[in-house]
Amino acid sequence: MTLFKISCRNIKKNMSNYFLYLFSMIFSVTIYVVFVSLKYNPVILSESDESYKFKFLFGAAAYILLLFVAIFIWYTNAFFIRNRKKEVGLYSLLGVQKRQIGLLLFFENSLIGLIALGAGIGIGIIASNGVVALLLHFLSIDGIAGNPISFSVISETAKVFVIITLFTSLQGYFLVYRFKLIDLFHAEKQPERKSHGTVLAGILSVILLGIGYWLALLPLDSKPWEAIGLRETPAVILIVVIIGTYLFFTSVTTLILKFARKNKKHDWKGINLLVYSGLFYRVKSNARTLATIAILSAVTISAVGVSYNIFYNNLKVNNAANPNTINFASSDISKNSEVKSIIESDPNHSVERHFSVPTLVETVDISDLGLESILPQVNTSLISDEVFNQLNQSADRNEQLQLDGNQAVVLDPFYSEQYSPKYTGHTLQVVGKEQTTPLEVVDFKKYSVFNAYTARNVIVVSNELFDHLSVSTVPSNYEVYQLADQKEADEVSEKVSEALPETARFSAFPLDYQAGLISKGLTVFTGVFLGLVFLTATGSILYFKFLSEANAEKERYTILYKLGTTKREIRRIISRQALFIFAFPLLLGIGHSTILLKGFSEFAGTSFLIPAIICIIAYALIYFIYYLLTVHSYFKIVMGHKNEA
Numbered sequence: 001m002t003l004f005k006i007s008c009r010n011i012k013k014n015m016s017n018y019f020l021y022l023f024s025m026i027f028s029v030t031i032y033v034v035f036v037s038l039k040y041n042p043v044i045l046s047e048s049d050e051s052y053k054f055k056f057l058f059g060a061a062a063y064i065l066l067l068f069v070a071i072f073i074w075y076t077n078a079f080f081i082r083n084r085k086k087e088v089g090l091y092s093l094l095g096v097q098k099r100q101i102g103l104l105l106f107f108e109n110s111l112i113g114l115i116a117l118g119a120g121i122g123i124g125i126i127a128s129n130g131v132v133a134l135l136l137h138f139l140s141i142d143g144i145a146g147n148p149i150s151f152s153v154i155s156e157t158a159k160v161f162v163i164i165t166l167f168t169s170l171q172g173y174f175l176v177y178r179f180k181l182i183d184l185f186h187a188e189k190q191p192e193r194k195s196h197g198t199v200l201a202g203i204l205s206v207i208l209l210g211i212g213y214w215l216a217l218l219p220l221d222s223k224p225w226e227a228i229g230l231r232e233t234p235a236v237i238l239i240v241v242i243i244g245t246y247l248f249f250t251s252v253t254t255l256i257l258k259f260a261r262k263n264k265k266h267d268w269k270g271i272n273l274l275v276y277s278g279l280f281y282r283v284k285s286n287a288r289t290l291a292t293i294a295i296l297s298a299v300t301i302s303a304v305g306v307s308y309n310i311f312y313n314n315l316k317v318n319n320a321a322n323p324n325t326i327n328f329a330s331s332d333i334s335k336n337s338e339v340k341s342i343i344e345s346d347p348n349h350s351v352e353r354h355f356s357v358p359t360l361v362e363t364v365d366i367s368d369l370g371l372e373s374i375l376p377q378v379n380t381s382l383i384s385d386e387v388f389n390q391l392n393q394s395a396d397r398n399e400q401l402q403l404d405g406n407q408a409v410v411l412d413p414f415y416s417e418q419y420s421p422k423y424t425g426h427t428l429q430v431v432g433k434e435q436t437t438p439l440e441v442v443d444f445k446k447y448s449v450f451n452a453y454t455a456r457n458v459i460v461v462s463n464e465l466f467d468h469l470s471v472s473t474v475p476s477n478y479e480v481y482q483l484a485d486q487k488e489a490d491e492v493s494e495k496v497s498e499a500l501p502e503t504a505r506f507s508a509f510p511l512d513y514q515a516g517l518i519s520k521g522l523t524v525f526t527g528v529f530l531g532l533v534f535l536t537a538t539g540s541i542l543y544f545k546f547l548s549e550a551n552a553e554k555e556r557y558t559i560l561y562k563l564g565t566t567k568r569e570i571r572r573i574i575s576r577q578a579l580f581i582f583a584f585p586l587l588l589g590i591g592h593s594t595i596l597l598k599g600f601s602e603f604a605g606t607s608f609l610i611p612a613i614i615c616i617i618a619y620a621l622i623y624f625i626y627y628l629l630t631v632h633s634y635f636k637i638v639m640g641h642k643n644e645a
Contacts, residue, residue: 008111022112022115022116024072024073024540025073025112025113025116025117025120026116026119026120026123027120027536028069028072028073028116028120028161029116029117029119029120029121029124029157029161030120030123030124030127031065031069031124031533032062032065032066032069032120032124032157032160032161033120033121033123033124033125033127033128033153033154033157034124034127034128034131035061035062035065035529036062036153036156036157037124037125037128037132037153038128038131038132038135039062040152040153041132061526061529061530064530065530065533066160068533068534068537069164069533069537070164072537072540072541073164073168074167074168075541075544077109077168105169106169106170109165109168109169110165110166110169113161113162113164113165113168113169114165116161117157117158117161117162117165120157120161121154121157121158124157135521135522135525198251199251199255201247201250201251202247202248202251202252202255204244204247205243205244205245205246205247205248205251205252206244206248206252207244208240208241208243208244208247209240209241209244209245209248211240211244212237212238212240212241212244212595213595215228215233215236215237216237216595216596216598216599217595217598217599219418221418241295241592242291242295245291245294245295245588245592246287246288246291248291248588249286249287249290249291249294249584249585250287253290253580253584286545286581289541289542289545290581290584290585291585292538292541293538293541293542293585293586293589294584294585294586294588294589294592295589295592296534296537296538296589297535297538297585297586297588297589297590297592297593297619297623298588298589298590298591298592298593298596299534299593300530300531300534300535300538300589300619301531301589301590301593301597301612301615301616301619302592302593302596302597302600303527303530303531304527304528304531304615304619305593305597305608305611305612305615305616306527306597306600306608307523307524307526307527307528308524308527308528308611308614308615309597309600309608309611309612310520310523310524311517311520311521311523311524312610312611314513314516314517314520315513317516318509318512318513318516319509320413320414320447320448321413321414321451321452321453321512322451322452322507322508322509322512322513323395323413323447323448323449323450323451324449324450324451324480324481324482324509325349325481325482325483325486325489325493325508325509325510326339326343326479326480326481326483326493326496326506326507326508326509327450327451327454327455327478327479327480327481327506327507327508328454328478328479328496328500328504328505328506328507329359329454329476329477329478329479329503329504329505330356330476330477330478330479330504331476331501331503331504335499335500335501335504336356336479338499339479339496339499339500340354342492342495342496342499343481343483343492343496346489346491346492348485348488348489349483349484349485349486349488349489349492350483350484351481351482351483351484352482352483352484353394353395353480353481353482354479354480354481354482355390355391355394355479355480356477356478356479356480357383357387357391357449357450357477357478357479357480358383358384358387358475358476358477359381359382359383359455359475359476359477359478360381360382360383360466360469360470360473360475360476361379361380361381361382361473361476362379362380362382362430362431362432362469362473363377363378363379363380363430363431364377364378364379364380364428364429364430364431364439364457364459365377365428365429365430365431365436366378366428368426368427368428368429369421369423369426369428370421377431378457379457380457380458380459381450381455381457381458381459381478382430382458382459382460382461382466382469383449383458383459383460383461383466384460384461384462384463384466384467385401385402385403385409385460385461385462385463386463388401388409388449388460389401391449391480392449394482395449395482397447399445401460403442403460403461403462403463403465404462404464405440405462405464405465406437406438406439406440406461406462406465407440407442407461407462408428408439408440408441408442408459408460408461408462408465409441409442409443409444409445409459409460410423410441410443410444410445410458410459410460411444411445411447411448411449411458411459411460412444412445412446412448413446413447413448413452414452415444415446423441423443423444424441424442424443424444425441426441427439427440427441428441428459430469432469432472432473433472434472437465437468437469439459439461449480450478450480451507451508451509452507453505453506453507454478454505454506454507455478455505486509486510487509487510487513488510489508489509489510490508490510490511490513490514493508493509493510493511494511496508497511531615531619532622535619535622535623539622539623539625539626540626542581542582542585542626542630543626543629543630543633546578546581546630546633546634547630547633547634547637550633550634550637550638553638554637554638557570557638557639558638561639567639570635570638570639571631571635571639574631574634574635574638575631578627578630578631578634579627582623582626582627582630586620586623590616590620593612593616594612594616597612
């Protein structure tokens with residue numbers, strides 16, 4: 001019988017042992033097929049005006065996914081090989097040559113890889129249609145056909161996973177050359193090193209984490225950021241947090257266990273002694289894994305939180321940028337009549353208000369604001385306080401202005417406490433052909449009455465000053481329309497856009513809102529998709545880690561069982577040890593992500609609270625499912641075959 005036939009027979013007869021590894025491979029291939037199909041899907045990309053950007057986004061995300069999947073498969077293969085060391089040792093004991101054993105493992109792993117590749121591509125093709133349908137529903141896009149799977153998707157997936165399978169197969173081939181025969185038979189019985197956490201290392205970990213958190217929460221214009229450098233500071237934060245996280249799991253966790261054991265009444269109560277003794281030996285061997293899980297959890301929650309926040313604030317951002325459904329600069333009376341006719345002919349969106357706002361477009365010197373990075377002079381739209389009050393009243397805002405002389409109020413819908421200038425008390429200059437006119441800024445408002453694209457810079461002046469400036473500059477009208485159910489008014493907005501020239505600087509809330517919904521929706525979908533993959537992988541890593549230890553722990557739990565420990569007590573021991581191992585990376589990861597999201601919140605000027613809470617709860621719930629699954633599987637391995645006494 002050839003080695004290839006023996007490999008086929010081994011896979012067939014030992015499918016239960018191969019299942020976890022095969023499932024991991026199929027899952028990885030399926031995820032990759034689905035994601036790459038989105039990358040090449042013409043329907044999704046055609047819905048975005050910036051399709052080239054999203055093709056790049058999907059491409060970059062696909063490379064990240066590929067790297068993560070490769071590491072995940074390598075890790076699961078290592079777990080799979082570890083459980084087969086005794087089998088390999090038995091082959092050697094029977095006189096089979098090392099080269100033949102290596103080829104046997106190579107063929108088996110290659111066959112599993114090819115089976116997973118075929119199954120994963122098939123499932124991925126089916127799943128991709130459902131994912132695309134879900135994505136289009138999420139983006140509120142109707143009437144879109146299914147997701148065509150191109151040959152390039154299958155070809156790219158096949159090439160990638162054939163290479164990964166080749167490397168993992170070689171990993172199995174060289175197994176027999178890396179270990180002695182006695183090591184193969186006793187691999188499961190090799191003791192783990194006990195963790196000896198020191199107070200100094202524990203203090204150092206807290207200091208490093210504190211420095212990382214402190215730097216992350218500082219504003220970009222703070223002295224520490226300026227001293228280290230804007231590019232270098234994020235790298236410093238990353239390094240100190242990673243080192244601090246690793247030291248935390250090698251020292252602080254052990255010190256916590258030592259402190260708990262000093263309480264003799266608590267330590268000797270019930271099963272606590274058994275719980276702590278097992279944890280002491282596990283923490284050291286799992287330190288790198290736990291630190292990795294904590295970092296990956298932080299990255300996942302932060303990435304999903306940031307991307308979801310962008311989508312979550314889409315309406316808020318568009319309301320600030322576009323307070324009017326339709327806004328444009330009037331230059332042709334006939335065009336105004338045409339636009340009015342288009343809008344009034346739409347039965348689904350009645351006109352709630354319409355204004356023709358007299359506006360002066362002037363060059364204003366803003367050098368007094370101290371914005372060195374911005375041009376000292378900008379084109380600005382000036383309106384009178386009387387018109388401002390009318391617009392405010394129609395928009396149900398109670399604020400009214402009464403300005404005198406050269407007093408002015410700046411309208412800035414994108415104002416940021418941290419990065420925007422302090423307008424009040426500064427003097428701006430209207431630069432005319434013959435003379436300049438000072439504007440004494442007495443206040444500012446965090447909103448505008450015009451859409452940002454139509455009039456980016458808006459200043460309210462007194463009626464007296466407006467009339468004075470109108471002598472040398474002829475006012476132009478800005479047409480302002482507010483329609484009912486404006487989110488859905490994209491069709492009528494598109495018709496108006498086609499009717500107007502570019503010089504009208506047309507802007508519309510519905511078009512920007514829908515475009516933002518699609519672009520930000522694709523971003524958040526990518527973030528959530530990768531986040532779920534990372535979460536699945538991190539949960540699986542802990543799962544495989546526990547299962548690899550379960551076989552080595554069988555004998556210990558058998559002894560406990562024979563000494564009178566009940567199955568319920570053994571399950572409690574396993575549950576509490578697993579809870580410690582699962583909970584600490586999660587809690588530290590949540591802590592890291594909370595600080596990171598807080599820093600992003602300060603930088604972006606938006607609140608991440610609700611998106612962060614949603615992401616953390618969702619992540620913790622899925623993570624908890626992995627905890628329950630791990631406890632159940634571990635208990636089944638060590639005690640499932642025994643009957644209650």
